[in-house]
Amino acid sequence: xxxxxxxxxxxxxxxxxxxxxxxxxxxxxxxxxxxxxxxxxxxxxxxxxxxxxxxxxxxxxxxxxxxxxxxxxxxxxxxxxxxxxxxxxxxxxxxxxxxxxxxxxxxxxxxxxxxxxxxxxxxxxxxxxxxxxxxxxxxxxxxxxxxxxxxxxxxxxxxxxxxxxxxxxxxxxxxxxxxxxxxxxxxxxxxxxxxxxxxxxxxxxxxxxxxxxxxxxxxxxxxxxxxxxxxxxxxxxxxxxxxxxxxxxxxxxxxxxxxxxxxxxxxxxxxxxxxxxxxxxxxxxxxxxxxxxxxxxxxxxxxxxxxxxxxxxxxxxxxxxxxxxxxxxxxxxxxxxxxxxxxxxxxxxxxxxxxxxxxxxxxxxxxxxxxxxxxxxxxxxxxxxxxxxxxxxxxxxxxxxxxxxxxxxxxxxxxxxxxxxxxxxxxxxxxxxxxxxx
Amino acid sequence: xxxxxxxxxxxxxxxxxxxxxxxxxxxxxxxxxxxxxxxxxxxxxxxxxxxxxxxxxxxxxxxxxxxxxxxxxxxxxxxxxxxxxxxxxxxxxxxxxxxxxxxxxxxxxxxxxxxxxxxxxxxxxxxxxxxxxxxxxxxxxxxxxxxxxxxxxxxxxxxxxxxxxxxxxxxxxxxxxxxxxxxxxxxxxxxxxxxxxxxxxxxxxxxxxxxxxxxxxxxxxxxxxxxxxxxxxxxxxxxxxxxxxxxxxxxxxxxxxxxxxxxxxxxxxxxxxxxxxxxxxxxxxxxxxxxxxxxxxxxxxxxxxxxxxxxxxxxxxxxxxxxxxxxxxxxxxxxxxxxxxxxxxxxxxxxxxxxxxxxxxxxxxxxxxxxxxxxxxxxxxxxxxxxxxxxxxxxxxxxxxxxxxxxxxxxxxxxxxxxxxxxxxxxxxxxxxxxxxxxxxxxxxxxxxxxxxxxxx
Numbered sequence: 001x002x003x004x005x006x007x008x009x010x011x012x013x014x015x016x017x018x019x020x021x022x023x024x025x026x027x028x029x030x031x032x033x034x035x036x037x038x039x040x041x042x043x044x045x046x047x048x049x050x051x052x053x054x055x056x057x058x059x060x061x062x063x064x065x066x067x068x069x070x071x072x073x074x075x076x077x078x079x080x081x082x083x084x085x086x087x088x089x090x091x092x093x094x095x096x097x098x099x100x101x102x103x104x105x106x107x108x109x110x111x112x113x114x115x116x117x118x119x120x121x122x123x124x125x126x127x128x129x130x131x132x133x134x135x136x137x138x139x140x141x142x143x144x145x146x147x148x149x150x151x152x153x154x155x156x157x158x159x160x161x162x163x164x165x166x167x168x169x170x171x172x173x174x175x176x177x178x179x180x181x182x183x184x185x186x187x188x189x190x191x192x193x194x195x196x197x198x199x200x201x202x203x204x205x206x207x208x209x210x211x212x213x214x215x216x217x218x219x220x221x222x223x224x225x226x227x228x229x230x231x232x233x234x235x236x237x238x239x240x241x242x243x244x245x246x247x248x249x250x251x252x253x254x255x256x257x258x259x260x261x262x263x264x265x266x267x268x269x270x271x272x273x274x275x276x277x278x279x280x281x282x283x284x285x286x287x288x289x290x291x292x293x294x295x296x297x298x299x300x301x302x303x304x305x306x307x308x309x310x311x312x313x314x315x316x317x318x319x320x321x322x323x324x325x326x327x328x329x330x331x332x333x334x335x336x337x338x339x340x341x342x343x344x345x346x347x348x349x350x351x352x353x354x355x356x357x358x359x360x361x362x363x364x365x366x367x368x369x370x371x372x373x374x375x376x377x378x379x380x381x382x383x384x385x386x387x388x389x390x391x392x393x394x395x396x397x398x399x400x401x402x403x404x405x406x407x408x409x410x411x412x413x414x415x416x417x418x419x420x421x422x423x424x425x426x427x428x429x430x431x432x433x434x435x436x437x438x
Numbered sequence: 439x440x441x442x443x444x445x446x447x448x449x450x451x452x453x454x455x456x457x458x459x460x461x462x463x464x465x466x467x468x469x470x471x472x473x474x475x476x477x478x479x480x481x482x483x484x485x486x487x488x489x490x491x492x493x494x495x496x497x498x499x500x501x502x503x504x505x506x507x508x509x510x511x512x513x514x515x516x517x518x519x520x521x522x523x524x525x526x527x528x529x530x531x532x533x534x535x536x537x538x539x540x541x542x543x544x545x546x547x548x549x550x551x552x553x554x555x556x557x558x559x560x561x562x563x564x565x566x567x568x569x570x571x572x573x574x575x576x577x578x579x580x581x582x583x584x585x586x587x588x589x590x591x592x593x594x595x596x597x598x599x600x601x602x603x604x605x606x607x608x609x610x611x612x613x614x615x616x617x618x619x620x621x622x623x624x625x626x627x628x629x630x631x632x633x634x635x636x637x638x639x640x641x642x643x644x645x646x647x648x649x650x651x652x653x654x655x656x657x658x659x660x661x662x663x664x665x666x667x668x669x670x671x672x673x674x675x676x677x678x679x680x681x682x683x684x685x686x687x688x689x690x691x692x693x694x695x696x697x698x699x700x701x702x703x704x705x706x707x708x709x710x711x712x713x714x715x716x717x718x719x720x721x722x723x724x725x726x727x728x729x730x731x732x733x734x735x736x737x738x739x740x741x742x743x744x745x746x747x748x749x750x751x752x753x754x755x756x757x758x759x760x761x762x763x764x765x766x767x768x769x770x771x772x773x774x775x776x777x778x779x780x781x782x783x784x785x786x787x788x789x790x791x792x793x794x795x796x797x798x799x800x801x802x803x804x805x806x807x808x809x810x811x812x813x814x815x816x817x818x819x820x821x822x823x824x825x826x827x828x829x830x831x832x833x834x835x836x837x838x839x840x841x842x843x844x845x846x847x848x849x850x851x852x853x854x855x856x857x858x859x860x861x862x863x864x865x866x867x868x869x870x871x872x873x874x875x876x877x878x879x880x881x882x883x884x885x886x887x888x889x890x891x892x893x894x895x
Contacts, residue, residue: 118633128628158604164630167611171626174618182615184572186604189562 027362031279035270038282039256041289041336043369044073044126045376047133051400053141057411060383060393061144064321065329066314069134069377070336071161072127072168075116076257082113082120085250088242092233102232105251105272112254123164126259130375131168137400139176142381146177149326156186156333157195166333173331193313195338198306200435210291210299217358218284223248223277231272252281287358289368293340295354304344304352308428311345315421318382325387340372346424347406348378348398373399382417392417467819468723474825475722479714481825482722483700484729485780488517489574489831493581493856501867504839504849506586508765509773510758513578513833514780515609516571517704519563525701526557529694532686536675541682545716546675549695552712556698559707567605568705574831575609579616581856582773586837593623595772600630601639606777609831613775625772637757639778642750644891654735654742661731661814665724668692671716696725704830726825731814733824737784738817739810748788748808749887755789756884759877762838762850766873769843780828787827787834790880791862792854794821795869803860827854839870848873 030037037043056062076082089106092098098106123131139146152173156166163186170184191197225244228251233239255269270278290296293303310332321328344352351371353364361367379397393414396403402413407423409415464472471481480487500506520526533550536542542550583590590596596617600610607630614626650658666689672679676686699713700722739745754776765771793806805820807827835853849870852859858869863879865871 118635119631122631160602160607160630163604163607164628167607167614167628167630170611171614171618171628174615175622178619178622180619184608184611184615185566186608187563187566189566191562 027365027367028279030367031282032275035268035278036256036259037367037369038252038270038278039259040282040285040368041070041340041372041374042253042256043373044130044259045373045399047130047137047375047400051137051141052402054395054402054413056383056393056395056414059385060389060414061385062142062381062383063145063327064318064380064382065138065142065145065327065331066317066380066382067138067329067331067377068310068339068342068379069165069169069331069333070339070372070374071159071333072123072130072134072165072375073259074121074123074127074161074374075119076253077121079116079120081250081253082109082116085109085247085254086113088247089232092238092242095238097233097235097238099232099234101272102234105232105269108258108267108269109251109254112258116257121159121161123161123168127161127165127374128168131165132172134375134377135169135172135176138379139173145327145329146173146180147327148177148179150177150329151181151326152183152329152331154182154184154331154333155190155194157191157335158186158188159335162333162335166331169331169333193309194332195334196306196309201300201303201306204300205292205303207299210296213298213356213358214287214291217287221280221283223252223280224274227274227277228272248277249281252278283362286361286366286368289337289340290358290361290366293337294344294366295352296358297354297356298358301354302431304341305431307338307342307345308431310338310342311424312428314380315424318380318417319421321382322384322387322392336372336374336376339376339378340368343371343378343398345427346378346396348396348403350404350406352406370399378403383414394420465819467821471726471818471823472719472723475726476719479711479717479719479722480700480703482726482729483697483703484726484733484825485828485830486697486701486704487825487829488570488703489578489829489855491577497585498851498858498869500839501849501870503841504845504870505841506588506837506839508762508771508838509582509586509589509775510762510765510836510838511582511774511833512754512758512776512778512783512786513575513609513613514783514828514831515567515603515605515777516574516612517568517830518571518605519560519566519568519705520701521565523557523560523564525694526553526560526698529553529691529698530557532691535685536682539685541677541685543675543677546677549675549713549716552710553698556702556707559705565603565605567608570704570706570708571605571609571830572612575612576616578831578833578856579613580620582835583617583620589773589837590617590621590624592621592770593625594621594770595625595627596775597772598626598628598775598777599634599638600628600777601635601779602630602632603639603779606630606779610775610777613777637753638776639782640750640753641781642747645744645747645750648744649736649747651743654740657742657812657814658731658735662728665728666692668717668721670718671695671721674716692721693725693728696722727818730822730824731817733784734809734814734817734822737781737824738788738822739808741810741812745810746887746891748785749884749891751782751786751789752884752887754782754786755880758836759880762836762873763877766838766840766848780832783832783834784824784828787854789883790834790852792827792834792852793860793862795858795860806860806862808862829855838873850876 086109089098089102089109093103093106154166154170156162170182174180174182225248228248229239229244251269252273258268291299295301295304317330351366353366376399381395383393394417395414396405405415407419475482530553533553537550596614598610598614600606610628614628618624618626668688671692672688676682695713696717702708734740735743737747739748761774788807791806791808794803796803807822809817809820809822811817832855836850837853839849850873851869851871852861860868861871861876863871863875
């Protein structure tokens, strides 16, 4: 409990620091700059930009890449996601109840539904491109790892979108260097550290208090359904017979998914929403992601510990690889929610922040699209001068950018492995002790 | 597993009495199969057989001036773990009961220990591609690009499709990775989508209904009656083999224990042959006969079962023809690779009518996998040996040849598991065939079947 109180104090301090001192782009500015970010965890991370890399301290070279990747952009998960809004609009159209914009939206939804037919939850072409480009970028940034002697191991959970992301990555890795020692696997047996589940934490996730607070939050931040209905339907009485909130949400889901298909196929659906409604939609989803995967203290503050086994594995694997005299790269493809919890557990860039105030998330900078967008990744890179180097360093790349860890270092963004190991193992063991005591 | 399920259903319905092996002298074909099984026991497990480590390098040179320019392929995934626990549970649960009443001999106890270890090793790996499977797929891809480098030259395109099953997706992955390692300039596309299942893994509900008609079951019952059971094995494993019948069904136990042992050839436990060594070559041969006949009844052109099951793969064959027609127009079409299942590959081979180039005595292959017979004793005699078609990693490759893009006389040959085979059409240059002849023959056959099907006859 002491630890939790201290963290909440830290969150409060961080909140005020963010509000008063921040010079970085705010979430509102980011959403304005690229509205696709409002899709949250379904935001397809652009890979094209050049990344700034801080050179490693003198003599240190990367020798181990430990990568946790989200699936690349994929079609929405269920046929229902496309069918339901299509059928509602289609019926209204048959009755002559759609405005000109309403008919235009129907045409776009129909096209999206057609493209997603028998492809739900599967990678889009954009997603495949994203997966390949991510690997090209990693190989370009860390060429010292991809040599004749390098051993590469790719693993995935048994979800089609993760598997195909891994496949694209694997083929692209085969292109990076020849010959290359490549291994791959995808099995339920690795579930425990690829995408672990925790019954105790899952039971706490949706406890009554968390659900009550979330419902209260979503009610306050509900988008203006009436505005959307007015723009789509020409008959207010007819519109009243429809479930406006559900249609609004479904169309927003579809708006988020248009970024995955070939550009120019049709206009984005984001244009039918006001900037304020876009923000509200995003806030609601962001809060829900925080409750389920982040450090939300309403339901205990421990949801991110679901990923403690991957963290443990990460530490032990790093220790093992240090004994080897050749470079190693582990590419693991898991769900975006698993990556989110892992990032929060590692407290990268202050995403481990703990609070019970869902309204403060924006000011605290806790944004789902910043943490685990589609095609996003968290990459731990280890550096050393040689096999006997007593002071290996760690650099973490979160979605391509150098990330901050929750403790100081004399060579940021590089951190001393001994500090990394000590901090996270202590964190894990403290949790295990507290859990056992309770 | 569908086959296992069918077998279980069959056993449940008919309870055949285990009889001893008919000791009549072996026929020439039986001797040939026995010889294969003696060399490679896993051949007896039919669809659980492993892909060969090496392939004879004896391809017939193409007619003068013709060069390979396009490959169309359908391959089964590489070696995997067994799909479901139920396949192992059948003999295991019997052993648990026998162990509980202290009926196991010393050998029986050792068998029980090995079974426990296999189950533990397989837990949460059901259906996963094994390291042997990955190696098979790499080797097949490597041989493909080495044997036909013209198809994969420069920035050739390789387009791959897989069913949505993980082991097929990963077979596709390692195959493509291997090709790219050999030529990093290849342009590779891949997909594993529900939207292509209609031809990649089509299971025809109409044809499925007749997969084991009462008439077929009766014939199968008669065929297997003299081949089930293994009293020698029972005496080896159980202290009181005559009494243990109350707890252990001899036929089931014999069949599934043998399968369990042979299956390990696909996993990292392949060096431990203790379970397989419990069986004689003749035991294995009888199981092969039982399985082979069932595969013929369910997936071949067996008239007892309607005689149409291979048409379940008509969509795939039409797609392969349409893809080839389209690719032939291109300057450098590259390769199209498809990764799926044995329940697709076997009927496809039957539908195409693949046959051996030569019989064992060197004469031209007479019978093919489009064999139609109501006599199950015929199938072995006439070379319908399913194990030669659909081991793990098995594949069919169409290799296309021409002089240049203006050449209208496209030739192609079919490789079954990377070896040349014959087709049921005339050719003046076998094993090369004129694409237009094959195309016409197939489409005519498919049209005829679909006309019959649509008329409801």
